[in-house]
Amino acid sequence: MNLQTIADDIVRELQPRLGEGKVADYIPELAKVDPNQFGIAIATVDGKTYHAGDAETHFSIQSISKVFMLTLALGKVGEAIWKRVGREPSGSSFNSIVQLEHEHGIPRNPFINAGAIVVTDIVLAGHAPREAIGEFLRFMHFIANDETLSIDEKVAQSEQRTGFRNFALANFMRGFRNIHHPVDHVLGVYFHQCALMMNCVQLAHAGLYLANHGTNPLTGFSVVSPRRARRINAMMLTCGHYDGSGDFAFRVGLPGKSGVGGGILAVAPGKASMAVWSPGLDATGNPALGSVALEMLAARTGWSVF
Ligand code: DON
Numbered sequence: 001m002n003l004q005t006i007a008d009d010i011v012r013e014l015q016p017r018l019g020e021g022k023v024a025d026y027i028p029e030l031a032k033v034d035p036n037q038f039g040i041a042i043a044t045v046d047g048k049t050y051h052a053g054d055a056e057t058h059f060s061i062q063s064i065s066k067v068f069m070l071t072l073a074l075g076k077v078g079e080a081i082w083k084r085v086g087r088e089p090s091g092s093s094f095n096s097i098v099q100l101e102h103e104h105g106i107p108r109n110p111f112i113n114a115g116a117i118v119v120t121d122i123v124l125a126g127h128a129p130r131e132a133i134g135e136f137l138r139f140m141h142f143i144a145n146d147e148t149l150s151i152d153e154k155v156a157q158s159e160q161r162t163g164f165r166n167f168a169l170a171n172f173m174r175g176f177r178n179i180h181h182p183v184d185h186v187l188g189v190y191f192h193q194c195a196l197m198m199n200c201v202q203l204a205h206a207g208l209y210l211a212n213h214g215t216n217p218l219t220g221f222s223v224v225s226p227r228r229a230r231r232i233n234a235m236m237l238t239c240g241h242y243d244g245s246g247d248f249a250f251r252v253g254l255p256g257k258s259g260v261g262g263g264i265l266a267v268a269p270g271k272a273s274m275a276v277w278s279p280g281l282d283a284t285g286n287p288a289l290g291s292v293a294l295e296m297l298a299a300r301t302g303w304s305v306f
Pocket of ligand 1: 094258261
């Protein structure tokens, strides 16, 4: 199996479809991104990286950051996290508020916005927001093995000004005492984690610990235990694409986490970590061409977990 050829073929075959989907415009700064871009990177657990297309162009990782913040929160409080956030798919859109009222302000899972905001509140843990942002950024440098990663302040500010639904979610949960810090502090951190800029190669490297039983094979550093890596992958498979999670499992068959910047991180346990990026989104707010690309990749590699 030649992974470079597979990546090159996918880029060539998707060329006529560039621009499919709709770029997220509820965060004004993201609406400015050229939709006619596509990148793919595959990092294998034996230390090789393959990439094609716009794999070295930086994009806003947005909700993909929720995987890394979940990893940090689990490291801080362990299993106690599950008292404040559930482990079930929501079947609702990523920014939905409806279930919270009947479910005591406990979000269904850590990947919908409400759940991710609780996870950020846990990581904040009595620190100043800038310390939590620094902790997140250092963690990303560590797992991606790349100290150049940085946050796009313009994207963070753009969401700070327009993230009304997130303010509603956070305030609502604070009313249930499931947010412990001031809402503007929690969302300040949340908007900054979402505004981290990465390219496909960096993202594929950052996901390697999930593909390799918790240890990054490029550095040899253990990030989480094998059991924790397995559990994070399980959450990504069942909840990583919100109300599109069933469809993604059906078509791709891999744990994956999407972001409204157009990126997807996907994990083939024991084999590889993959990142794809194209800005256009489908009706569920998940990357349109990115999921097509991963469907092709999974079919050609036989890496589906099923
Ligand atoms: O909170 C938001 O709405 C964004 N910062 C992140 C949402 C997101 O990426 C949803 N994923 N597809």
